Amino acid sequence: MxxxxxxxxxxxxxxxxxxxxxxxxxxxxxxxxxxxxxxxxxxxxxxxxxxxxxxxxxxxxxxxxxxxxxxxxxxxxxxxxxxxxxxxxxxxxxxxxxxxxxxxxxxxxxxxxxxxxxxxxxxxxxxxxxxxxxxxxxxxxxxxxxxxxxxxxxxxxxxxxxxxxxxxxxxxxxxxxxxxxxxxxxxxxxxxxxxxxxxxxxxxxxxxxxxxxxxxxxxxxxMNNIPRQIHVTPIKNTNLRKLAKRLLDESWVRATRIDKENDELIIETDSAETFYLELPRIIKKEKIEVKRINSEDDSLDSLYTKLVGGAQWK
Amino acid sequence: MEISDILNRSKNLGMPIVKDCIYRLLMNKLTWILILILLLPGLLGLWAYTNDKDERQVQKIDGENIYYYNDNANFELVGLPIHENIRENFIEISNVFVIKFIGVLMAIMFASELINEEFNRKTIQILRTTPISPLEIIFYRYIAGVICMFSLLAVTSLIYYLIIMMNAGFYGIKEELDVLVLVIKIVMIESIAYIGIFILISVYFDRPFFLGIIYWMLWEMIVSGGNYQQITVSHYLDSILFKGLENMNWDVLAEDFGLIKTAGNNTVNLVTEPLTAVIIVFIAAMATIWISAKGMEKRQF
Missing domain, CATH: 3.40.50.300 (P-loop containing nucleotide triphosphate hydrolases)
Structure with a gap:
């Protein structure tokens, strides 16, 4: 009841x-x-x-x-x-x-x-x-x-x-x-x-x-199929370019951009879940130390945009 | 049904609400500002006492020290028992300053703290999610407001009385106790009336302090002096005061208290009998509580 x-x-x-x-x-x-x-x-x-x-x-x-x-x-x-x-x-x-x-x-x-x-x-x-x-x-x-x-x-x-x-x-x-x-x-x-x-x-x-x-x-x-931006900050900013290049080899990364002002790499991914699973393996292999991973939790907003804009919900 | 429920639950509900409300009222900074303002005339009274001490002489009659004005006093007063003159000062200051000024401000402030501040702090929303009726929410706040206002004003009146009557000695203080009792009665009726009215304003309007002042200025100050004064609280308070003094054989006139209306060239006495005045004020207060409870019941958050 x-x-x-x-x-x-x-x-x-x-x-x-x-x-x-x-x-x-x-x-x-x-x-x-x-x-x-x-x-x-x-x-x-x-x-x-x-x-x-x-x-x-x-x-x-x-x-x-x-x-x-x-x-x-x-x-x-x-x-x-x-x-x-x-x-x-x-x-x-x-x-x-x-x-x-x-x-x-x-x-x-x-x-x-x-x-x-x-x-x-x-x-x-x-x-x-x-x-x-x-x-x-x-x-x-x-x-x-x-x-x-x-x-x-x-x-x-x-x-x-x-x-x-x-x-x-x-x-x-x-x-x-x-x-x-x-x-x-x-x-x-x-x-x-x-x-x-x-x-x-x-x-x-x-x-x-x-x-x-x-x-x-x-x-x-x-939600997993919605593009999402994740900010990654390596300890050494000299690793920014190396990490960006390496990540672009992955199919689940749509784009990368280096933000020099904040010494961080902005990554756009189609699959946040895969990103969080794979990133530790990649940075370990490439010997890149990371001090911060940050994602503004805009995933719900993205989902709403999709739901409201998608034909099935119109 | 609801009333019997409320009575059954009052033991558990009433005391904590009333206690907490009184605590909040007494801890409020504005209350203490009002108390400080209330104490100012008391200081003036002390100054007057030290100034007027050399205008009196004492006579012992039946073991009592009775103070009279001596030759240093105004010639109209010489030979008059001091208490018969200075009691008028007590009535004047109680009526104008305590009852008509600070009393009203205090009621506005207390009602605002008890209702509007709880809206602002959103504690009233939590209360509304508990199984307590809107009438209980209003009624216990009303009781707390009345207790607090009456206590503060009654104690102030007692302090004023003692300070003002000091020059008349212990005999004078004892002799005029009826005047003090009358003022305390009026303060009680005032608390019952005004707390109800300003709680009503606080429930229905978002700016109760401002609206309370407007009500006081327009209604209680202007209408109370006119032909339709029976729809104001001031009229009933003045009537109780006037009749009380008349019963104590004071030489008072209804026009001194504005308790008349003009009809053509004639003036009509509008004085209400004290018992009727008390009943009307009491019914009006209960009505304000009931209407406030209805407002609380319909209020959405």
Whole structure:
């Protein structure tokens, strides 16, 4: 049974369209919502949370309209993209405060909050004021607040933003655990890598429109065929020309260009995956030491361009 | 159904919200600026006390030290018990400065901090994702605002009273306690009314501070002196003050408080009975809370 259903949902903010005619059913398990900033991910989530209502269409969460049915909000845990703290509170007070909104006594709330924060590795910091927290700690506190009352549905808006690799790993483990417990998890991100390790179910949106939804492998295959620029910076700039020449022998490299100002080589490839597999072998063989490999994550944008421009999506 | 739910949940929900809101109000820099401004007349009162000390003489009657004006004072005052004169200073400063100026500013500021700042910080969005009703969100903030405003203004009034009445000695302070109680009552009614009104403005408008000032200037200052003054809070506060003083046998006139209207060549007394005034203010306050809760319920983020 689908816990969250959006039927022909359009949301307008004055003359600006937030999302346009989106229909989707979200079933228990993890569903990734992918799109660049401003794509409409947060708008979609706000409607599921009952913070906003559609201009056209209908949103149903557990069979009810989330905007009017505030009582069922004890079944939905929300991690917002933005900071939303009472900075003067400690992490423990903050989580316990919102638990009391769920009608728990102060004692129950404190005990539950302590366990939830400790599970996320904040046992030493939970009594400190939130204003002293790092971004990663803030992120964990938001997740602790959302998860502490054991909701059936999680709405996680960019939950990995600002999280260090350890926090990211910990949060991913938590999300997998919730999915295994049969909970419905909506997770938004503008980075495909964040999502693809978590789930097969992906919804792609851009400019408020749903471009694709379904299995991640199909979407990933589309991405691999899109030209992508990768910047490689050797330790010695004298190796730039040598590496450029060598890479042009490979079929998966479309073009190379030397950026003398930044001492880097810009490589355009049709297959990013092959590039990342093959490059270490090549530089080892050619004895070229590299200090940085950098790719602006424009792959989603490229995919959207293709999806929107491609005949099959017109 | 909703009201009984709210009552059942109030034990767990009410206290943390009210406590946190009071904490935020008291930690706000603007609150402390207002407190400092409130203390200024107190300093003037201390200066006046040291200046006027040599204008008094004491008489012991039934074991009580009663202070009178001596020959150094204005000739109209000579021989008059000091407390009967300086109590008017207390009423004047409480009415004009505390109730009509700082009180209104404080209500605007508190309502803005309790509602609008939470919109800005987006904490209200998180609250809206919890199973707490819009009425609860508004009501507990309202209670916190009223407690805070009333406490600060009541303590200020007490300090003013003690400083102003110091020249009248302990006897004078005891003798005029009714005046202090009257001012504290008015401050209470004022807090109940204005916090509700400015919370309403904060829920519906994005610039509550500015609109609050406009409301105060146009509505409470201009309309309150005119023929339709019964639609202002000031009218009811003035009525309670006027009737209170009249009941204490003060020589006061309704026109001194602007509680009249002109009808042709005649003037009509508009004074509202204190009990009626309190009931009207209370009903209006409850209405503002209810309308604010409706606004919160319909608000989209």
């Amino acid at each position: 689908s816990e969250v259903i959006l039927e022909n949902v359009t949301k307008n903010y004055g003359n600006v369209q937030g999302i346009s005619n989106i229909s989707v059913e979200i079933k228990p398990g993890l569903t990734g919502i992918l799109g660049p900033n401003g794509a409409g991910k947060s708008t979609m989530m706000k409607m599921v949370l009952g913070l906003s209502r559609p201009s056209i269409g209908h949103v149903s969460v557990m069979g009810n309209d989330p905007f009017t049915n505030w009582k069922q909000r004890n079944k939905i845990g929300f991690v917002p993209e933005y900071d939303c703290f009472y900075e003067h509170m400690s992490g423990l007070d903050y989580v316990a405060y919102f638990l009391q909104m769920h009608n728990y006594t102060l004692q129950e709330a404190n005990e539950m909050a302590r366990v939830s924060l400790a599970e996320l590795g904040l046992e030493d910091a939970m009594d400190r004021k939130i204003r002293t927290y790092s971004r990663g700690m803030r992120q964990k506190t938001k997740v602790a607040r959302a998860a502490v009352f054991n909701p059936d549905i999680f709405v996680l808006d960019e939950p990995f933003q600002g999280a260090d690799p350890t926090t990211r790993h910990l949060l991913m483990m938590k999300m997998k655990q919730w999915a295994d417990e049969g909970k419905t998890i909506m997770i938004s991100s503008h980075i495909l890598h964040d999502i693809e390790n978590l789930t097969d179910q992906i919804i792609l949106i851009n400019n408020g429109k749903m471009l694709a939804s379904g299995n991640r492998h199909e979407i990933r295959n589309l």
